[in-house]
Amino acid sequence: MSTAAAPRGAAPRGAAALRTDDPAVRPEPTGTVKKLGGLAGWVDDRTGVAKGAGHMLKKVFPDHWSFMLGEIAMYSMIICLLTGVFLTFWFVPSMGEVPYDGSYIPLQGVQMSEAYKTTLDISFDIRGGLLIRQIHHWAALMFVVAVMVHMFRVFFTGAFRKPREINWVIGTVLSLLSIVEGFAGYSLPDDLLSGTGIRAAEGFMQSIPIVGSYVAYFLFGGPFPGEAIIPRFYTAHVLIIPAILIGLFTAHLLLVMVHKHTQYPGPGRTNSNVVGFPLMPVYMAKAGGFFFIVFGAIALVSALFTINPIWAYGPYDPSPVTAGSQPDWYMLFADGGLRLLPGWLEIPIFKWTLSLNVAIGALLLIPVMYTLIGIYPFLEAWVTGDKREHHLLDRPRNAPVRTALGAAFIAEYFVLAMAGVNDILAIKFHLAINSITRALQLLFFVLPVIVFWVTKRLCLSLQRADRNLVLHGRETGNIYRSADGEFTEIHEPLDPYRRWTLVQHEVGTPLALGSTKDANGVESPLSKKARRRARWSQFYFRDSVAPVTPAELAAAHHHGEHDALPSAESATHVGPSEH
């Protein structure tokens, strides 16, 4: 729709020719513009959008499956917004008690909140309502998981480095909001399971030192459960949080446009270019099509697998409870934290009570975790002292300490999530819940350390394997037997394209530990700081494995030539498999 490229109209004739100074009012459209029809021209006349649009549509995106994770998150969110609007047409966020008169026979006549009743109506009496509800819930689960896995991709490839730190922070907030939004959402039906979750949430608020009972009374509008919490969650769920989500998500995308997408290292891919396919037509089709694939897949899952069958739980009542009360998966880690914290953390102070056994897990865990995630890029930049822009991704093995830190985080998260299902584990594996909990308490401290060490060693081994591959080539599986009976496997050198991927990275060097004294031999706080930084730098880069240099490769070839094949014309280089 490039009208900007249209030439001026033909020379004016007749009366119009008398006023040749006037600008041409209606330039003759060229063939292409005509094809797109008058609408595009009409819009451009009023917005001048064509120039920017032409530029945008030619924008290049690199291709990789892992870049679709963020897309899945984006599309799941859009599906949630769409289906959520549908649900608001029938859902009534009221805690007023009404008797059920709908078509689900087991609950007929039962007293329940209007929120629960209208959720039953959506599930049983609105045509296709259950499908929309199920798509909404599955898409929400997909949203949270896609955000998380997308974050893993960004973390492990170092995509958060300069200039993308702001976008990492925005993404971190989006991730936090996604789980808050999810919690608010699954609380709305006011069924027994989610009501028990709100019951616990009220307990969390009460554990705030000094003002806890007031905070709980303020948010619940009085004693638990009251009649205010569902309407208030509803406002948060359909208005406040989505508004912030959409705002931040828009900023997130704009920054992706501004920064241009990162790309994986490879031949021809440098820190100062983007190699890929243009938005029009390739990504229009691929990304647009992918929206339908995500939507279709979620619809299929929703058709086949029931999620959150609230009719089976019954309306919320503070007295009954079901065994196996679990929140949605993304809240398991927080719930697990509560299960692992020991009771002695509740400390009486004179006549007051400080419930750290609740507060640490319920109030501190999530903010602390997300703060650590959010500031990680700045911590790493401080340790490495790296102020350059990075547009080329790291292969995770080439940043062993970062990769190991990420893996340790996942291990910790996994321990907490397992603690959140400790009762299910006890039943499924016929183990005592006490021993599972004790074991997880131990693992909370031990597993991240083990995982860190193992992951780092794995990364270093993979780097050495890369070196080997570059130096000695690919094992062909062809065994050559020399005249004196020695067997040698023929190695085929890598082609330069494949080799480049394995040797392109740079290796950081640890800062040297300086003296704690300044030039005059006086203890200096400044150099102490520098030493601390140097120690972290050592921690990061101590065991770096440098990529193969041309000299090393040449030396390896030279070395290999001792047992080279008799035929110098052979298309393969031969070398010993190990030095």
Next chain:
Amino acid sequence: MSEHGTTHDEVSRAATGTLPQRFDDPGLPPHVPRQADHDESAAKRAERQVAVMFGLSIVSTVAFLVAYFAVDQRSTVFFPGIGSTNAYHLVLGVTLALSLLMIGLGAVHWAKTLMPDHEVVEERHPLRSSDEDREHAVATILDGGDAAQLPRRNMIKYSLGGALGLFSLPLVLQVAGSLGPTNVSELAETLWDIPTEGKHAGKPIRLMRDPQNTPIKAEEVAIGSVFHVLPESLDWHKEENVEAGRAEWKGVLDEKAKAAVILVRLDPKDFVSTKARDWGYQGIVAYSKICTHVGCPVGLYEQKTHNLLCPCHQSTFDVTRDCEVVFGPAKRALPQLKITVDADGYLVAPEGFKEPVGPSYWER
């Protein structure tokens, strides 16, 4: 470059020690054409495949529209691997899914087989603005401030600062001040407290089965059995609601959330705590069912160990030891409700809880 990957040049340069420190980027690998790029029949085939997928989407959409009206909303159907399921939901879901999936798969297939697959290189430009632009921006801001006479009009500066600093207070106060109420002392009150006025004043409160709402005779409670209990005064609460013209159910859940009680009978010999036994009646004891951790109902009773277990976070309370915590994240024992029997032999509570029930809070 030779296909060996190393040029003879490199090898000979290695010998003379003139090799570079790093390898050179070989640049983009040569483009490998797809079948449809040079074979018109393959391209035709791809076109047909894409069209079939889009066509299937149309068919599925029509199927959805028909099913919406034609399928009975209550009918069930057997689906392999899932079992008996609602046919209406299943048909709508599957047709919608196919209608969407086929558009997506068709579009992606089209992109992969027929759209250009030559990689395009776009150059990046440094993000930072030029120094002149930066200086210009700073100058614009400073000049603007100067033009508004901000630096020398101190009265305006400070009064504006004050006004901007304060204007949000009314908004904050409106919300914070109206969220209330603040009568948190009622956290320590339950419906087991004996009314001091009204027609039930001074009357011990009967223990009622939940949800049947019938009183319990002591001899009906066998050793090892467990009863979920609510106070008789819950009925009085509803009566008051009706008398006062409020909805009958007003506040019922709020009261239940504090008053729920669990009743168990042990052999009196099993008690380790004499207080627990003495506050009970012939081995029947009543404890608050609201967990002292975060307030879930402690609904599970293990007969053999006399333990009560909270299903939310697995706090475990030992009934023989006055419901002390024996495992899990809770710290405090469940509060005990003193019980006895009235003249008719029904279990009653002669007085309320001696301490606040439910989760811990600062001033409890």
